[in-house]
Amino acid sequence: MRRILVPTDFSEQAxxxxxxxxxxxxxxxxxxxLLHALDLPYSTSSFSATGDTMNTRTDMDYIFTLKLLERTKAQMHALIQSVHGSGVEVVEDVDTDHVFSKIKRVIEEDNIDLVVMGSKGASGMNEFLVGSNTEKVVRIAPCPVLTVKKHHDSFQVRDLVLASDFKKEASSAFERFKYFQQVFGAKLHLVYINTPGNFESTENLKTQMQQVADKYKLQNYTISVFNDANEEDGILRFANEIKADMIMMATHGRTGFAHLLRGSIAEDLVNHADLPVLTFHLG
Known part of the structure; x- marks a missing residue:
């Protein structure tokens, strides 16, 4: 892993x-x-992130933008100074652009290996109508996305839940699943959530899961079949039961009408889980 992108709005979650x-x-x-995009309420064609004027705008717009850029750069500098001595190289990127568009472009142009984003989560009608930039990034990012909601005194992942259907479709992500287990030095808990609408025998499922574990030469892992009313609740309950530190799973990243019809378990977890959730886009 060479490049990590952290979008920030200077909130507690970020x-x-x-x-x-x-x-x-x-x-x-x-x-x-460390990225911050100034999503201005008017056209950004007149300004660059350095404060240079590109063409004519009103004096008030110009002064407002310069002051906003100045304050933002001061906040970025303070953030970077707060981790001075950590041994980590942090570079800043402040731009005037739509947040989601900027994140998407940086992921592609900088060959980002991991996005780490804060999230407040969402529920009910707010979740349906608004969503979040984090949820959008989870849906489209070609690289893994780690969603974080809470403070960690010392971030460690000892027990890592991998929820999957363990079908051929998800196999493209298993090498990356394995990589992150190794990065964290964690015990990997493979879990299949058995639901009334998609029920299979525990014996057959465990055989299938063992075949996957053998194929990818997994080490330090457990295999579980967990019964629940739906996948999301089952994953959350299982993670709570084993006192997991993180949940990991693949997502189809459906958009548009297909997303409204079928939704995404991964996006639901991003919204509702208190634990960090690491998602991988299957394409």
Whole structure:
């Protein structure tokens, strides 16, 4: 892992994500890009992130933008100074752009290996109508996305839940699952959530899961079949039962009408789980 992207809005949750990213970078030697995008309420064509004027705008807009850039750069500098001595290289990126568009572009242009984002979560009608930039990134990012909600005094992952259907479709992510287990030095708990609408025999499921574990030469792992009313509740209850430190799973990243019809278990977990959730896009 060489490059970690941490978008920040200077919120408490974003600070938690930055702290977790520092801990991961210390383990992997990765460089962190700390990103803040100024999503201005008017056209950004007149300004660059350095404050240079690009064409004519009103004096008030110009002064407002310069002051906002100045304050933002001071906040970024303070954040970077707060981890001075951590041994991690942190570079900043402040730009005037739509947040989601900027994140997407940086992921592609900088060949980002991991995005670490803070999230407040969402529920009910707010979740349905609004969603979040974090949820959007989970849906489209070609690289893994780690969602963080809470402060960790010392970020360690000893028990890592991998929830999957263990079908051929998810196999493309298993090498990356294995990599992150090794990065954290964690015990991997493979779990299949058996639901009334998609029920299979425990014996057959465990045989299938063991075949996957053997194929990818997994080590330090357990195999479990957990019964629950639905996948999301089952994953959360299982993780709570074993006192897991993180949940890991793949997502289809469906968009548009298909997303409304079928949703995404991974996105639901990002919204509702208190634990960090690491998602991988299957394409």
């Amino acid at each position: 600070q938690h994500a930055f702290e977790v990213a520092i801990a991961i970078a210390q383990k992997t030697g990765a460089t962190i890009k």
